[in-house]
Amino acid sequence: MTSSADTDQGGGMPVTASGGGIAAPLLAWFDRHGRHDLPWQQDITPYRVWISEIMLQQTQVSTVIPYFERFMARFPDVAALANAHEDDVLHHWTGLGYYARARNLLRAARRVQEEHGGEFPRTLEGLCALPGIGRSTAGAVLAIAGGTRAPILDGNVKRVLTRLHAIEGDPTQSATLSALWDLADTLTPAERCADYTQAIMDLGATLCTRSRPACPLCPLAEACVARAEGTPTRYPARKRSRRLPERRCGMLVIRNDAGEFLLEKRPSPGIWGGLWSFPEIGADDDAASACEYIAGEAPLTVQRGTPFRHTFSHFHLDITPVHLAVPGLIGHVLEDQRLAWYKPGQRALGLAAPVKKLIDALS
Ligand code: SF4
Structure with a gap:
């Protein structure tokens, strides 16, 4: 990097902005x-x-x-x-x-x-x-x-x-x-x-x-x-800023007795395509029913977390995490390649940014 004393202009040679002179x-x-x-x-x-x-x-x-x-x-x-x-x-x-x-x-x-x-x-x-x-x-x-x-x-x-x-x-x-x-x-x-x-x-x-x-x-x-x-x-001219649309969703933070999280592989292409994420539901959907459908067992506890915002280039996503405890290891989900139990630090998976943030906070 330059210091404030280094103000030379490249040896004082003539500079023009056209004709390759730079x-x-x-x-x-x-x-x-x-x-x-x-x-x-x-x-x-x-x-x-x-x-x-x-x-x-x-x-x-x-x-x-x-x-x-x-x-x-x-x-x-x-x-x-x-x-x-x-x-x-x-x-x-x-x-x-x-x-x-x-x-x-x-x-x-x-x-x-x-x-x-x-x-x-x-x-x-x-x-x-x-x-x-x-x-x-x-x-x-x-x-x-x-x-x-x-x-x-x-x-x-x-x-x-x-x-x-x-x-x-x-x-x-x-x-x-x-x-x-x-x-x-x-x-x-x-x-x-x-x-x-x-x-x-x-x-x-x-x-x-x-x-x-x-x-x-x-x-x-x-x-x-x-x-x-x-x-x-x-310069350069800025794009006229436009107000980003806002969307809402819930994320099912399903955790078992072994401290593992149930993750779902996102379809590709798409938002976070190919990454692993908590199963997503509509913001007002019934989290317990969704958990039972996905994990095959009713949750022991359900607790809505504090919503937070994740901003993409083209919209804001307001995410409400819903924490659900399920008993033990549930075998059938392990057979599905799009679902996996994930223990932090034990397996190299690409995680969507809000998922990593939530897991880091909980681990
Ligand atoms: S605006 Fe022009 S003079 Fe200033 S740093 Fe950029 S290129 Fe150099």
């Missing part, structure tokens, strides 16, 4: 101030870059680091991931959210293993044909792991480019997105593609931040139209 000052800044010791910057392979890029979508570096390290310890290469059980992969993703990413990782690893002999495709088209890999992720894999000239356009880069050129449009709209891809392509140099890719992501993550861009420290300040206008945080 690479030299950006790389000079990166050499001095960029991040070089992140775990995925060591032992670089397409597999490690790919995993890190997927984890970093919607998630900050500091959060990703321990997840990345645990994931690599368990699944060190694409063959290990391809051979993994989905529950194990989701277990290593528990808490990162957006679980479709983890399911797609597994599907893509199996495709790489089966269709490409364990080697990642070396073309944009080949990578983009794999589940969950878009143009920006493919570009990052090609550039960082292969040194190939391929532009990227993740959230950080979108923010830098919209400010650099004072692009007014909403980046989620296709016309703006297309203009941004053209700009990203124009600015990406032919040399040092891996460093340039890392550098522009670093600039967005460390200096050109969403609410407090550090323009006086920025190597692109001279070229930046938004800085010249004095209103960098106007």
Whole structure:
């Protein structure tokens, strides 16, 4: 990271925001101030870059680091991931959210293993044909792991480019997105593609931040139209915020004498698809009857817990946990692959975030 004394602009070279003029000052800044010791910057392979890029979508570096390290310890290469059980992969993703990413990782690893002999495709088209890999992720894999000239356009880069050129449009709209891809392509140099890719992501993550861009420290300040206008945080245009709908549900926290919880595997695709959760009922449904139907025995006790809210990108879910005690182990549910008795710490399962929270609180 830069200090307040480090205000050089990349050796004082002239900077323009068009015609590829940002690479030299950006790389000079990166050499001095960029991040070089992140775990995925060591032992670089397409597999490690790919995993890190997927984890970093919607998630900050500091959060990703321990997840990345645990994931690599368990699944060190694409063959290990391809051979993994989905529950194990989701277990290593528990808490990162957006679980479709983890399911797609597994599907893509199996495709790489089966269709490409364990080697990642070396073309944009080949990578983009794999589940969950878009143009920006493919570009990052090609550039960082292969040194190939391929532009990227993740959230950080979108923010830098919209400010650099004072692009007014909403980046989620296709016309703006297309203009941004053209700009990203124009600015990406032919040399040092891996460093340039890392550098522009670093600039967005460390200096050109969403609410407090550090323009006086920025190597692109001279070229930046938004800085010249004095209103960098106007860019990128924000989506008009809309009020999220609210939904309600009950969760059956069924526990037996052995301290095990009855969990249900969520259907995939869908909310928390493939993860294990407490059986869900309507907010006003009769929990005791539902428990008897699912577990095969009437509960000994029923206690409604305090409702809490879990917010998804597109709605709020108000959850009321209902605690139910059932006698002993109930055999028939164990035969159903969608139901399982779960003892915390004894088995690696991917848990939905509110479920993990409730189990942690109760254990
Ligand atoms: S000058 Fe400021 S707004 Fe412009 S790219 Fe640099 S940090 Fe971002």
